[in-house]
Amino acid sequence: MDKAWKAARQGPVRDNVQLPSTYIMYVLGSGGHTGELCEMIKQQFRPNPGSHRRYIITSGDRHSINAVERLEGLISQAFPSGANGTSQGDSWDIVYVVRARSVHQPLYTAWFSALHSALSIVKALLHPPDVAAQTRLSKHNDGRSGRVKPFTYPDLIVTNGPGTGFIVCAMALMLKILWFMPADRCSVLFIETWAHVSTLSLTGKLFYYSRIADLFVVQHELLAERTGKRFIGDVTRHGNLLGIRKPFRREMPSLRPEEAKVR
Incomplete structure (x- = not known):
């Protein structure tokens, strides 16, 4: 993970570099945030x-569930399991958390739902992958260099703007403290959503001023100039999670246009 994180800070990763096994947590938000992040993963x-891969989805967000299932279906088709039963597409799961505040919810009741959300997020951070996934990881890692024991805590949290993402990262920091x-x-990668060209989103401002993100990147040059944050371009066109710019070796069909971008 250290090598991958160093590469993310320095620039594009050569296509022949073998990345280390990692447990990545993606925080999804309904609508455009989910479509953008799923396209970036693809x-x-x-x-x-x-x-x-673990996907954090707030309760009642059926759109994100459908988007993740579609994405993982594409991955499993492109990278089917080998003869030994090991999946080339890795393992994944979905964990649901309580929404911090519903639309039009009165502010005087939001503190209770926010507390409930924080507790459900702590559980999601501390709960390891299921037994089946752990078994696959153990078989793969047995006798190999690097990580030998199954994953317990996420190596990296990735979010691109939903408010839940900030709470997840804040709870992870609290657990470490x-x-x-x-x-x-639980290193934190914050990707400012493509929709914000010259100013930061509310969630972006929270990450900017709190400085809890280990790596803060933006998708527009103007915003990079104004904030001093690293410019990586449109993440739905180039795989920039680790600075990778070469296209996918084995093409997968795009997600639906309305889910692929925030436009």
């Missing part, structure tokens, strides 16, 4: 047996 995806989680887990 663009930058590399088969890496032994890795795990309180020693419930190792300090070298």
Whole structure:
């Protein structure tokens, strides 16, 4: 993970570099945020047996569930399981958390739902992948260099703007401060949504001023100039999670246009 994180800070990763097995947590938001992040995952995806993806979805967000199932279906088609039963597309799961605040919910009741949301997020951060996924990871890692034990905590949290993403990252920081989680887990990558060209979103401002993101990137040059943050271009056109710019070796069909971009 250290090598991958160093590469993310320095620039594009050579296509022949084998990335380490990682447990990545993606925080989805309804509508455009989900479509943008799923398209980014599809663009930058590399088969890496032994890795795990966890999608955090707020309760009642059926759109994100459908988008994730469609994405993972594309990945499994492009990278089917091998003869030994090991999936080239890695393992994945979905964990649901309570929405911090519903649309039009009165502010005087929002504190209770926000607290409930925070508790459900803590559970999502501390709950390891299921037994089946852990078994696959153990088989893959057995006798190999690097990680030997199954994953317990996320290596990386990726979010692109939904408010829930900030709460997830804040809870991860709190858990590390309180020693419930190792300090070298739950690094934070914040990608400002494509929809914000010259100003930061509310969630972007929270990450900007709190400085809890280990890596903060933007998709427009104007915003990069105004904030001093790294410009990476349109993540739905280029796989820029680790600075990868080459297209997917094995093409997968695009998601539906309305879900692929925030326009």
